[in-house]
Amino acid sequence: MGVVVNLEDGKREAASIKHLIDLTAADMARVNELILSKAGSDVEMIPQVANHLISSGGKRLRPMVTLAAAQMFGYSGDGHVKLAMAVEFMHTATLLHDDVVDESGMRRGKKTARMIWGNQASVLVGDYLLGQAFRVMVDVGSLDALDILSSAASVIAEGEVMQLAAAKNLETTEDEHFAVIKAKTAALFSAAAEVGPVIAGATRTDRAALRSYGMNLGLAFQLIDDALDYGGSSKDLGKNVGDDFREGKVTLPVILAYRRGTASERVFWKKAIEQNSADDTGLEQAIGLMKRHAAIADTIGRARHFGEIARDALAPLEATPQKSALIDVIDFCISRVS
Amino acid sequence: MGVVVNLEDGKREAASIKHLIDLTAADMARVNELILSKAGSDVEMIPQVANHLISSGGKRLRPMVTLAAAQMFGYSGDGHVKLAMAVEFMHTATLLHDDVVDESGMRRGKKTARMIWGNQASVLVGDYLLGQAFRVMVDVGSLDALDILSSAASVIAEGEVMQLAAAKNLETTEDEHFAVIKAKTAALFSAAAEVGPVIAGATRTDRAALRSYGMNLGLAFQLIDDALDYGGSSKDLGKNVGDDFREGKVTLPVILAYRRGTASERVFWKKAIEQNSADDTGLEQAIGLMKRHAAIADTIGRARHFGEIARDALAPLEATPQKSALIDVIDFCISRVS
Numbered sequence A, B: 001m002g003v004v005v006n007l008e009d010g011k012r013e014a015a016s017i018k019h020l021i022d023l024t025a026a027d028m029a030r031v032n033e034l035i036l037s038k039a040g041s042d043v044e045m046i047p048q049v050a051n052h053l054i055s056s057g058g059k060r061l062r063p064m065v066t067l068a069a070a071q072m073f074g075y076s077g078d079g080h081v082k083l084a085m086a087v088e089f090m091h092t093a094t095l096l097h098d099d100v101v102d103e104s105g106m107r108r109g110k111k112t113a114r115m116i117w118g119n120q121a122s123v124l125v126g127d128y129l130l131g132q133a134f135r136v137m138v139d140v141g142s143l144d145a146l147d148i149l150s151s152a153a154s155v156i157a158e159g160e161v162m163q164l165a166a167a168k169n170l171e172t173t174e175d176e177h178f179a180v181i182k183a184k185t186a187a188l189f190s191a192a193a194e195v196g197p198v199i200a201g202a203t204r205t206d207r208a209a210l211r212s213y214g215m216n217l218g219l220a221f222q223l224i225d226d227a228l229d230y231g232g233s234s235k236d237l238g239k240n241v242g243d244d245f246r247e248g249k250v251t252l253p254v255i256l257a258y259r260r261g262t263a264s265e266r267v268f269w270k271k272a273i274e275q276n277s278a279d280d281t282g283l284e285q286a287i288g289l290m291k292r293h294a295a296i297a298d299t300i301g302r303a304r305h306f307g308e309i310a311r312d313a314l315a316p317l318e319a320t321p322q323k324s325a326l327i328d329v330i331d332f333c334i335s336r337v338s
Helices: A018-038 A045-054 A061-071 A079-102 A113-140 A143-165 A174-199 A204-228 A252-260 A263-274 A280-292 A295-314 A321-335 B018-038 B045-054 B061-071 B079-102 B113-140 B143-165 B174-199 B204-228 B252-260 B263-274 B280-292 B295-314 B321-335
Strands: none
Touching: A018 A045, A018 A061, A018 A079, A018 A113, A018 A321, A045 A079, A045 A113, A045 B143, A061 A079, A061 A174, A061 A204, A061 A321, A079 A113, A079 A143, A079 A174, A079 B113, A113 A143, A113 B079, A113 B113, A113 B143, A143 A174, A143 B045, A143 B113, A174 A204, A174 A252, A204 A252, A204 A295, A204 A321, A252 A263, A252 A280, A252 A295, A263 A280, A280 A295, A295 A321, B018 B045, B018 B061, B018 B079, B018 B113, B018 B321, B045 B079, B045 B113, B061 B079, B061 B174, B061 B204, B061 B321, B079 B113, B079 B143, B079 B174, B113 B143, B143 B174, B174 B204, B174 B252, B204 B252, B204 B295, B204 B321, B252 B263, B252 B280, B252 B295, B263 B280, B280 B295, B295 B321
């Protein structure tokens, strides 16, 4: 399709995560080493399945956020490296299970693990990575960090079930949808950011700032992802435009187009989403309806709203390279649609 | 089928878990309350799926072991109740995922959750329960207990993958098979027993005793379970005789019958197990071959061997009602086949 979604109010200055990457490069090298070591097992299938996804070129945004958030409060031990690794494993475990639940064929431009090794291996290796994540967290020894990350694990699963229960329900309200993405996506960003100040022994206020930053960044991130699924190229995404549509996923662009649509448009959406009749002709029509009702543009607008809250969450903190790099991340996420 | 497997060397005195049930009744009431509360969620599907399995009449052997193991070292707080609940949730999460992996239709005489709510809900609610288990463990605040249980979570998943990788491989050696059941079943019994002395602040020696007791009890338990699948009634089991056979599972009775079999018998086993041709006529033949080679009796013999080690693990400990109740559990597990 190759539809390009332009920001309506003009492009921001090109945002990038280069600063974040530079600031965390040395620590990330240790995270990556730990990832490889903890994805290992004498049971050959485990590193095979785990490394397929681990080495598939994810940006590792979440662990970088953890590292930067610890650095900005002067942390100098190795606990942040371990927590960053645990965060990435929780994320990887979630992706493995998600692909099973969604019956997805592609992820980050590669076949999903379930297509190669089957659903069974994906479920079990996900469980293994989650177990390993907890072991490493326990090794760090911070009960506060354990509390934050284990709560996130529950909340993420709760969000996924919520999504499953609301699947194909076009009457889902915007608020209900925000509750889902807050749980399934934003909770891990929030935990990833908060454990930084926690491990560094920062104040409650600083913890709350990073928690809020992560939560709102996560919401923005997910909304942009959902907008991208109806525009942007397959190459950028690592998934195909229209994947969400073909799977009948009720994301915000769909919710807005449906709510704002005419009676006959709603018949189209019902047929496409609820009756699994979504095909490529349907996709073109869907994108057309979204444009008519500014559903993609407004999804991006909502993302920008959360991005602004994330930025303000960090505002009172002392100016540091890490603070500035974390703010760049917000702009980077939003600029993916530009 | 209704084949009854008799112990060859005469029945022991009828063993029972009555003492264990009595000793832990008050604490188990608190565990059950906590289970119901922590399986709750505003997302309706979660308590539905969780309670289907939780209320399906499992014996709750693992949490009772945790409670008794804490009591025997004079523990008086409420940490053991929380850890017992976490152990049961880890077990429940494993069952939910197992049924997806094994494509099982029945468990404890009821339809499996996946048959009612689908594989997707079973995977995700399992993840939720695991997350809740960790939250409750973190709440207890013992890093040692967290270390033991999070390690068990990894090892269990590793064992399940090992089993998946070895699936339908009749050349599996007895030792390889022991490694699988040690990881997938015994590790949780071991952790359940060890966290008792840990939370009670008992000595390293006492911890090691309970860890060894749990590990060997778990091995005995699994082997008897595998023997029962080729004898005993559907009513006792909550599953149908021959389930393992029909699913082509390579359990110890199969391994022994195959290794001891003639060339033509091995052709039968290959066809039945590797080519998914196991049916009821095949089951009768399989049980016949197992009897010819004493495969079921010797599986029970192996179980008894581990049972003896479990008993000796507790031998040096002071005589207490809890110690005696935990020894009864060994006999109870083994007497299920009598």
